[in-house]
Amino acid sequence: MSSHTFGLAGIMGWPVAHSRSPLIHNHWIQKYGLTGAYVQLPVAPSKLDIAIPGLAALGFRGCNITLPHKVDALQLMDEVDANARRMGAMNTIVVQPDGSLKGFNNDGFGYIQSLLDAKPDWRADAGPVTVLGAGGAARAVVLSLADRGAKEIRLLNRSPEKAQALADEFGAPVKALPWSERHAALADVALLVNTTSQGMHGQPDLDLKLDALPRHALVSDVIYVPLETPLLIAARQRGNPTVNGLGMLLNQARPAFHAWFGVMPEITPELRQAIEATL
Ligand code: NDP
Known part of the structure; x- marks a missing residue:
């Protein structure tokens, strides 16, 4: 055009x-x-x-x-x-x-890019990944992590049949585990992702004990209202690096803008601030 x-x-x-x-x-x-x-x-x-x-x-x-x-x-x-x-x-x-x-x-692209923006040396194969939730956001996150070479993706969802269905559909490396095992499923992980709506404005906090989570593990939440969910606050307080959901939202928009307008746009601090002011 x-x-x-x-x-x-x-x-x-x-x-x-x-x-x-x-x-x-x-x-x-x-x-x-x-x-x-x-x-x-x-x-x-x-x-x-x-x-x-x-x-x-x-x-x-x-x-x-x-x-x-x-x-x-x-x-x-x-x-x-x-x-x-x-x-x-x-x-x-x-x-x-x-x-x-x-x-x-472009949701999967946006998610991966948000991790790379926060941590340029991030690698999907750095260790096991635990993903909480099995809705629309989880599909994009899980598929893009598998495409990037994640070797083990532990998928846990309140309704277990949805996690199992995603594991059946995507195959290795996705493994469905019971929701009751979510605390223990944090052992050895390099990345923890919350894709549930828990912790979103107006919703209860995610019920998750972080004791087993290695302190070097990256903790990401796809929620962006609020920007810093109780999960991210708790993770940062114990020394884990964190990534909020705003980067995914901003990055998924880039390939679309490029396709429509012929320019691959940049995410500037000015743009982040403009969006943050509305959250
Ligand atoms: P879905 O409705 O498809 O999925 C919601 C997920 O949350 C399901 O796994 C659901 O489990 C789980 N859940 C809901 N209530 C509870 C509870 N009480 N305890 C445990 N788990 C629960 O929503 P989406 O996947 O579309 O969106 C999820 C979040 O991701 C939203 O906050 C949304 O704003 C955010 N998002 C962010 C994006 C971004 O660009 N940053 C893009 C897309 C979404 P169950 O299956 O048992 O109901």
Whole structure:
């Protein structure tokens, strides 16, 4: 797409008013001197199948897809990137030069990049990984860690059948363990990831004893409201390095912006501060 024409993109979900994506993308549009806008696209589930095919006709270069459409949007694409297909969910549509629609999922990229931003020498194969939760965020985290070479991923979820289903689907190196073993499953790990909603604003704290966790282990939480969850605070107090969920949110936006506007945008301290001010 030419960067000389007005560039239109947005976030499609239901609801979308809470999304920080307009702030992120409009910040970049301004920073890189582009002509365009990133807008809210509130679309009810019953209207998804008419809204998505209308994107190209309305002049959109694409849009992000958020809850509750991340799975249902897949069947409305002309083409789906291999990564999004494996994740069974998508978060980005790119309108191709011929007007066809291609679906992508950048959540895993965002997660891995957030770890590398915090710790440039981070390696997925540094030791066992424990992932708590087996919802949408867990799928992206687990798959991207496995792709990066994690050798052992211990997956624990309150509803055990969901952890087992993910382990069955992804195969080695993912191993489902009972939720009751979450405290002991921290022994020897190089990375602990919380992908449950526990610790999020308005939710109870995650019930987890950190005693068995090695002090060098990296502790990451995909939650970004609040920025520092009780888990991250407790981990830092005992000396563990920590990574919050803001880096994942910011980094997943980068490949989409690149596809729509032709610039791979940077995450500057100024952008982080602008988002943090809203959290
Ligand atoms: P899902 O609803 O798909 O999954 C929620 C997970 O939390 C499930 O594993 C669920 O377990 C678990 N859970 C809920 N309540 C409890 C409880 N009381 N005790 C233990 N576990 C519980 O949500 P998502 O995966 O989409 O999102 C999870 C979190 O990740 C949210 O806070 C979201 O904001 C954040 N997120 C951050 C992103 C980022 O860019 N930083 C991107 C995507 C999500 P069960 O299966 O038993 O219900």
